[in-house]
Amino acid sequence: MLMLMLPANFNAFLACSSIAFVILLFLRRRRWAAWAKDLLHAHHHLKVPQLNDLTQQENPFYRRVSLYLDSLPSVANADSINLLSGRRRHNDVILSPDDDQVIADTFLGSRLSWLNRVDRDDRNNVVSRCFVLTMRKRDRRRILKPYFNHIHAVADDAEERRRELSIHTNCNGGWKSAAFDHPASFESLVIGHDLKTRIQLELEMFARSKQYHHKLGRVWKRSYLLYGPSGTGKSSFIAAVANFLNYDVYNLNMWQVIDDADLNGLLLQTSSKSVVVVEDLDRYVAENPRSRVSTSALLNFMDGISNFQAERIMIFTMSSKDGVDSALLRPGRIDVHIYFPLCDFNSFKTLANNYLGVKEHKLFPQVEEIFQSGRTMSPAEISELMLVNRSSPTRALKSVITALESSARNTRKAPPLVMSDSASSSPTADDCDGSAWKETLPKEFRKLYGILRMKSGKKSATYDPEQEILER
Ligand SMILES: Nc1ncnc2c1ncn2[C@@H]1O[C@H](COP(=O)(O)OP(=O)(O)OP(=O)(O)O)[C@@H](O)[C@H]1O
Numbered sequence: 001m002l003m004l005m006l007p008a009n010f011n012a013f014l015a016c017s018s019i020a021f022v023i024l025l026f027l028r029r030r031r032w033a034a035w036a037k038d039l040l041h042a043h044h045h046l047k048v049p050q051l052n053d054l055t056q057q058e059n060p061f062y063r064r065v066s067l068y069l070d071s072l073p074s075v076a077n078a079d080s081i082n083l084l085s086g087r088r089r090h091n092d093v094i095l096s097p098d099d100d101q102v103i104a105d106t107f108l109g110s111r112l113s114w115l116n117r118v119d120r121d122d123r124n125n126v127v128s129r130c131f132v133l134t135m136r137k138r139d140r141r142r143i144l145k146p147y148f149n150h151i152h153a154v155a156d157d158a159e160e161r162r163r164e165l166s167i168h169t170n171c172n173g174g175w176k177s178a179a180f181d182h183p184a185s186f187e188s189l190v191i192g193h194d195l196k197t198r199i200q201l202e203l204e205m206f207a208r209s210k211q212y213h214h215k216l217g218r219v220w221k222r223s224y225l226l227y228g229p230s231g232t233g234k235s236s237f238i239a240a241v242a243n244f245l246n247y248d249v250y251n252l253n254m255w256q257v258i259d260d261a262d263l264n265g266l267l268l269q270t271s272s273k274s275v276v277v278v279e280d281l282d283r284y285v286a287e288n289p290r291s292r293v294s295t296s297a298l299l300n301f302m303d304g305i306s307n308f309q310a311e312r313i314m315i316f317t318m319s320s321k322d323g324v325d326s327a328l329l330r331p332g333r334i335d336v337h338i339y340f341p342l343c344d345f346n347s348f349k350t351l352a353n354n355y356l357g358v359k360e361h362k363l364f365p366q367v368e369e370i371f372q373s374g375r376t377m378s379p380a381e382i383s384e385l386m387l388v389n390r391s392s393p394t395r396a397l398k399s400v401i402t403a404l405e406s407s408a409r410n411t412r413k414a415p416p417l418v419m420s421d422s423a424s425s426s427p428t429a430d431d432c433d434g435s436a437w438k439e440t441l442p443k444e445f446r447k448l449y450g451i452l453r454m455k456s457g458k459k460s461a462t463y464d465p466e467q468e469i470l471e472r
């Protein structure tokens with residue numbers, strides 16, 4: 001009897017321990033897999049501790065590696081990952097590997113892995129973290145240096161995107177700084193879809209064109225003139241550009257500038273990766289015939305001559321270009337002119353969707369009729385009415401109708417957007433046909449632009465700037 005029982009118990013015991021072994025193996029599979037791999041290949045392990053052993057201060061390279069890992073597609077595709085919210089924008093999501101998770105990577109044809117190792121010393125209540133990079137020994141000499149350079153480049157990029165932005169305003173010959181947290185983005189801005197796409201592509205291309213500008217011996221800057229009535233989105237556009245590129249803003253108040261040297265000094269004090277803004281330039285030029293700043297100093301400032309190494313966007317705003325000295329606006333000095341018009345029915349509908357969440361409404365035909373009769377208001381005025389009445393879309397639309405009916409403003413035909421790329425030798429009004437700019441883009445950007453246009457359902461091959469403006 002005993003003889004018969006024993007093998008049965010023994011078998012059960014064997015089965016249980018095999019299952020336990022498999023479960024254990026499964027739980028620790030990553031470490032086991034690493035161990036098994038080690039047996040097969042000669043691997044090299046490099047540790048990146050979170051804290052410096054001696055000073056107990058954070059190891060900056062640990063942070064760079066975590067930024068790098070966040071960018072890896074294998075992290076995004078992992079079965080389980082920690083999602084953390086970003087510091088700067090709350091809708092930014094940072095991906096962070098779990099404790100003891102292994103993240104795979106490839107570089108120059110070599111397979112590498114990162115282990116997010118966490119060691120807990122419960123007795124002393126100490127947790128120490130490190131990343132362990134594993135690579136084949138034979139790959140080490142070939143890839144280690146370029147791989148670390150690559151990690152730094154990716155981390156630089158990520159840090160740049162997460163950097164807190166500042167706005168600087170000139171005062172007594174210097175700049176006063178504050179945090180820049182304007183929420184404007186291209187998504188919230190009511191401008192034509194093609195115009196948005198085009199500006200975004202152009203800005204991305206600009207940010208990557210250091211070598212190109214240096215080769216040509218040109219100042220690394222791009223200048224925009226935004227003009228149009230008050231409350232049409234010029235300042236919001238500036239904030240959207242700064243947020244899009246993650247550049248600081250230098251808001252130059254020309255009335256505070258003492259003389260030519262002061263203006264030059266202010267430009268020299270601006271940092272790279274910045275948007276330099278001069279609002280109401282037309283008013284300054286008109287109101288200051290005996291200005292303390294000479295025209296040549298102003299033109300040199302606009303050309304960015306004294307600080308040509310820095311990567312800079314310059315934006316000037318005007319209510320109108322009428323009567324402004326053409327030297328101020330010549331191609332090369334100003335690369336792109338963008339007109340910001342008052343509302344038309346299309347832009348009204350976009351505002352109604354953004355502010356009230358309404359795509360269609362029984363009052364829309366009445367609103368359309370009023371716009372067709374020529375009455376209009378600025379996006380700022382209309383959005384304000386929608387904002388205060390947002391709890392009732394019907395009330396909001398009725399208040400817009402009443403305001404439009406009593407509005408003295410009339411639509412006029414929007415002047416065309418002028419695109420003149422400063423790289424062309426003799427920019428003329430012909431450049432304003434709106435297609436020239438695309439030719440200045442590298443091939444891959446032209447392709448991307450084509451794809452974006454197709455996605456937006458626009459089949460037409462030519463870009464009509466006038467249509468863009470009226471489209472809003
Ligand atoms: N095109 C637009 N798209 C979305 N919102 C807009 C637009 N234009 C104006 N607004 C709304 O109106 C407010 C004021 O706009 P903004 O300050 O950008 O106008 P502006 O053209 O700079 O006016 P001003 O010439 O008086 O300085 C913005 O905060 C935004 O809410």
Ligand SMILES: [Mg+2]
Pocket residue numbers: 234235236279
């Ligand atoms: Mg403004």
